[in-house]
Structures are given as C-alpha cells and as structure tokens.
Amino acid sequence: DGGITQSPKYLFRKEGQNVTLSCEQNLNHDAMYWYRQDPGQGLRLIYYSQIVNDFQKGDIAEGYSVSREKKESFPLTVTSAQKNPTAFYLCASSRGTGGQPQHFGDGTRLSIL
Amino acid sequence: RKEVEQDPGPFNVPEGATVAFNCTYSNSASQSFFWYRQDCRKEPKLLMSVYSSGNEDGRFTAQLNRASQYISLLIRDSKLSDSATYLCVVSPYSSASKIIFGSGTRLSIRP
Numbered sequence: 001d002g003g004i005t006q007s008p009k010y011l012f013r014k015e016g017q018n019v020t021l022s023c024e025q026n027l028n029h030d031a032m033y034w035y036r037q038d039p040g041q042g043l044r045l046i047y048y049s050q051i052v053n054d055f056q057k058g059d060i061a062e063g064y065s066v067s068r069e070k071k072e073s074f075p076l077t078v079t080s081a082q083k084n085p086t087a088f089y090l091c092a093s094s095r096g097t098g099g100q101p102q103h104f105g106d107g108t109r110l111s112i113l
Numbered sequence: 114r115k116e117v118e119q120d121p122g123p124f125n126v127p128e129g130a131t132v133a134f135n136c137t138y139s140n141s142a143s144q145s146f147f148w149y150r151q152d153c154r155k156e157p158k159l160l161m162s163v164y165s166s167g168n169e170d171g172r173f174t175a176q177l178n179r180a181s182q183y184i185s186l187l188i189r190d191s192k193l194s195d196s197a198t199y200l201c202v203v204s205p206y207s208s209a210s211k212i213i214f215g216s217g218t219r220l221s222i223r224p
C-alpha cells in the first residue's frame with residue numbers, strides 16, 4: 001500500500017543535541033512538507049519542498065533544517081537552536097502544486113529530556 | 114484577523130443528530146478548500162474536498178460560500194465514531210505550499 005512513513009514515533013532530545021526525524025513516501029508525490037502541532041493548536045508549516053534538491057522555509061523554520069536529495073525522502077533535523085522543540089511533528093506530501101490535498105504520515109512526538 | 118478561523122467548540126451532540134460548523138477565511142483569492150478530520154493524538158486525514166457547487170459524501174455535505182468567504186461541513190445522522198476534531202484547510206493560491214490549516218473544531222458525539 002502506498003503511504004507516508006515517519007520514524008521514530010517517539011523521540012527524546014537532550015539539551016544541545018540535534019535530532020533527525022525521518023519521512024519517506026512511496027506515493028510518487030512531488031511535494032513534501034513538515035508541520036509542527038502544539039497541544040490544542042493548528043498546524044504550522046516548518047519547511048516544504050516542491051521538487052528534489054529544492055526546499056523553502058515555512059512560517060517557523062528557525063531552529064530546523066531539511067534536505068531533499070531523493071523524491072521519496074524529506075528528513076527534518078531539529079537543531080539545538082530550537083529552544084522549544086517539544087511538539088507533534090507531521091510530514092505530508094501532495095501530488096504537486098495547484099491546490100492538491102495533502103496526505104500525512106502518522107507523526108513523531110518529540111520531547112526534551 | 115486570522116487567515117482561517119474556526120469555532121474551537123467543543124460541540125457536544127447526541128448520536129443521530131445533525132451538526133454543522135463553519136470556517137471563515139480572509140483571503141478572497143483562495144482557490145482550494147478541504148475538510149480534514151483529526152482524532153486525538155493522530156495525524157489529520159482528508160475527509161473531503163470542497164467544490165464551488167457543494168458536494169456530498171454519504172452523511173457529509175460540504176459547501177462553499179465565496180461571497181461571505183466561508184465553507185461549511187454538515188454531518189447528518191451523527192455516529193459515535195464521528196467524534197474528532199475537524200480541520201478546515203484553505204489554499205490562498207494555486208500552490209499547495211501555501212495551504213493554511215484552521216485550528217479545528219472539536220466534535221463530541223454522546224450516546
């Protein structure tokens with residue numbers, strides 16, 4: 001079955017540590033996205049990529065970095081510069097531009113130790 | 114004013130009832146509209162797209178009112194399994210990269 005796989009499901013970060021969240025899709029979608037969701041809040045866009053080897057900052061990119069070396073993969077690194085990383089991180093993909101709906105992975109919960 | 118606004122609820126209705134909620138958007142150039150459903154501590158899942166002429170999928174009906182800049186979701190004959198948070202999603206441009214999620218409306222169906 002086609003879908004989006006995020007790993008790990010739960011992640012703990014020590015102070016000063018960088019951590020990387022994995023996102024893989026086999027839907028052959030061109031566009032991929034990373035969102036952050038805090039309790040009781042909506043989704044906020046961190047980064048997005050419309051094509052391999054290209055990505056753009058979203059609304060809250062500070063303290064995060066991404067890469068898009070393969071169409072299927074869009075890993076997110078939460079750097080030590082992100083002082084409040086505890087949140088639910090969601091990866092999504094869509095067929096492309098033009099108002100296509102996004103499909104989500106099942107998320108990674110990140111907490112600070 | 115937020116770009117996309119939803120009544121956070123919670124809406125607490127009995128099983129079998131009809132419930133409706135709206136979502137307003139501020140950008141009149143918005144092109145694409147969706148409703149997503151999110152269960153507690155889970156990812157959002159696409160419920161339905163919203164078309165200009167309105168559309169129905171079983172017990173769910175979505176409508177778009179461009180003049181007043183809102184979309185609506187109507188759920189008929191509500192089931193216990195409909196309990197979730199419903200997210201309104203608006204794309205102000207033709208690019209999906211600018212998609213904006215509302216904060217959601219919580220719906221709780223009681224037996």
